[in-house]
Amino acid sequence: MQAGVSIGEAARVSGVKVPTIRYYEQVGLLPEPPRTEGNRRLYEARHLSRLAFIRHARELGFEVDAIRTLLDLQDHPGQSCSPADSIARLRLQDVKERIARLNALKAELERMIEGCSHGTVAECRVIEVLADHAKCGHPGH
Amino acid sequence: MQAGVSIGEAARVSGVKVPTIRYYEQVGLLPEPPRTEGNRRLYEARHLSRLAFIRHARELGFEVDAIRTLLDLQDHPGQSCSPADSIARLRLQDVKERIARLNALKAELERMIEGCSHGTVAECRVIEVLADHAKCGHPGH
DNA sequence: ATACGTCCTCCAGTGACTAGAGGAGCAAGC
DNA sequence: GCTTGCTCCTCTAGTCACTGGAGGACGTAT
Numbered sequence: 227m228q229a230g231v232s233i234g235e236a237a238r239v240s241g242v243k244v245p246t247i248r249y250y251e252q253v254g255l256l257p258e259p260p261r262t263e264g265n266r267r268l269y270e271a272r273h274l275s276r277l278a279f280i281r282h283a284r285e286l287g288f289e290v291d292a293i294r295t296l297l298d299l300q301d302h303p304g305q306s307c308s309p310a311d312s313i314a315r316l317r318l319q320d321v322k323e324r325i326a327r328l329n330a331l332k333a334e335l336e337r338m339i340e341g342c343s344h345g346t347v348a349e350c351r352v353i354e355v356l357a358d359h360a361k362c363g364h365p366g367h
Numbered sequence: 368m369q370a371g372v373s374i375g376e377a378a379r380v381s382g383v384k385v386p387t388i389r390y391y392e393q394v395g396l397l398p399e400p401p402r403t404e405g406n407r408r409l410y411e412a413r414h415l416s417r418l419a420f421i422r423h424a425r426e427l428g429f430e431v432d433a434i435r436t437l438l439d440l441q442d443h444p445g446q447s448c449s450p451a452d453s454i455a456r457l458r459l460q461d462v463k464e465r466i467a468r469l470n471a472l473k474a475e476l477e478r479m480i481e482g483c484s485h486g487t488v489a490e491c492r493v494i495e496v497l498a499d500h501a502k503c504g505h506p507g508h
Numbered sequence: 509a510t511a512c513g514t515c516c517t518c519c520a521g522t523g524a525c526t527a528g529a530g531g532a533g534c535a536a537g538c
Numbered sequence: 539g540c541t542t543g544c545t546c547c548t549c550t551a552g553t554c555a556c557t558g559g560a561g562g563a564c565g566t567a568t
Contacts, residue, residue, distance in 0.1 A: 232545075232546080233545090233546075234544095234545060234546080243525090243526085244545095244546085245525075245526065245527080246524085246525065246526085248547095248548095249524075249525060249526090253524090262533095263533095264532080264533050264534075264546085264547095265532085265533085265546085265547065266533075266545085266546060266547075267546085267547095275498065278498070278499075278500060279497050279498050282496075282497050282498075282500050282503075283497050284524090286472055286475065286476065286497075287472060289523080289524090290523075290524070296493075296494065296497060299488045299491075299494060300488065300494050300497075300498065302488060303487060303488045303489035304487055304488070304489065305487060305488050306485075306486070306487060306488070307483060307485065307486060307487060307488045307490075307491035307493065307494065308485065310483075310488065310491055310493045310494055311480065311483050311485065311491070311493060313493075314476055314479055314480050314483075314493045315480060317476060318473065318476040318477065318480060321469050321472050321473045321476060322473060324465075324469055325466060325469045325470065325473065328462050328465055328466045328469070329466065331427055331428060331462050332459065332462045332463060332466065334427065335427065335455055335458060335459040335462060336459065338455055339452065339455050339456060339459060342448060342451075342452050342455075344447075344448065344449065344452065345447075345448060346444060346445055346446060346447060346448060347440045347441065347443060347444045347445070347446050347447070347448045347451065348444035348445065349448075350440075350448035350451055350452070352437075352448065352451045352452060352454075352455045353437065353440060353441050353448065353451055355423075356420050356423050356424050356427075356437060357416065357419070357420050357423075357441065358419075359419060359423050362423075373514080373515080374514090374515075375513095375514065375515080384556090384557085385514095385515090386556075386557060386558080387555085387556065387557085389516095389517095390555075390556060390557090394555090403564095405515085405516090405563080405564050405565075406515085406516065406563085406564085407514085407515060407516075407564080407565095408515085408516095425555090430554085430555090431554080431555070
């Protein structure tokens with residue numbers, strides 16, 4: 227086991243930016259690492275793997291609060307994993323809803339753009355649809 | 368033409384909350400309406416239709432800045448609609464990208480959840496995948 | 509006259525960062 | 539030994555599009 231790496235190095239290997247790493251420490255996602263004599267953070271393997279965990283979870287769209295719970299579970303491997311399972315299921319549900327909503331938006335945007343005759347604003351379907359909700363495929367929203 | 372409606376009434380018919388209406392005025396999306404003797408806002412038809420426009424555009428995910436441009440175009444109907452068209456196209460591009468990313472997340476979340484054996488955290492696939500990026504379908508992210 | 513609902517302004521908070529000011533540590537070249 | 543330039547430190551404030559609360563005024567019904 228070596229000494230550890232600087233915050234810049236940690237940023238490089240994890241793909242998380244330096245200020246974001248400090249932010250994660252500040253909000254309690256990442257434990258405070260030891261420091262050098264000159265007061266610089268020195269990250270060890272456990273910090274780096276935790277950082278990778280956080281990054282992956284953020285990429286999957288988990289909120290910081292959810293990640294805190296997931297990390298806490300990881301620290302207690304004997305517990306039931308059903309909280310982790312239900313956090314992931316909630317997230318999946320959320321993702322599915324977003325996809326459905328975005329597909330509706332996509333359809334409406336495509337209809338708007340397709341109807342545009344590239345003339346003046348007065349006859350622009352984009353503006354017209356925005357101004358009058360009744361003119362869109364009004365899918366609920 | 369009647370007098371106009373209160374901010375509460377405007378909120379009711381537009382579906383935009385009262386503080387949000389005041390916020391739109393503050394950031395210059397909605398013109399300042401006339402006031403009553405008692406200093407209350409009185410919205411006229413033009414304000415209400417502008418509010419509907421804003422709401423619809425926000426629902427489609429246009430940013431406030433983009434909406435400002437779109438409203439400006441609406442106020443000058445003789446201009447070419449190509450700026451409106453390109454704002455909408457950019458938005459569509461963005462929506463498409465989001466859908467693609469969310470579909471990838473959905474696949475990964477489903478794989479995670481499916482692999483969960485409902486036992487302890489130690490053998491939980493959800494935690495495991497989060498901890499080790501190599502264990503997911505690593506679709507680019 | 510009183511009670512209640514709606515309205516007013518102003519200021520602070522949300523989430524998850526991001527950017528900048530102002531200063532100190534550290535390695536290399538001259 | 540000194541300077542240059544990079545990385546690091548803390549602290550504060552800004553982003554986006556709202557949202558919420560304090561503290562007070564107006565308006566209407568009883």
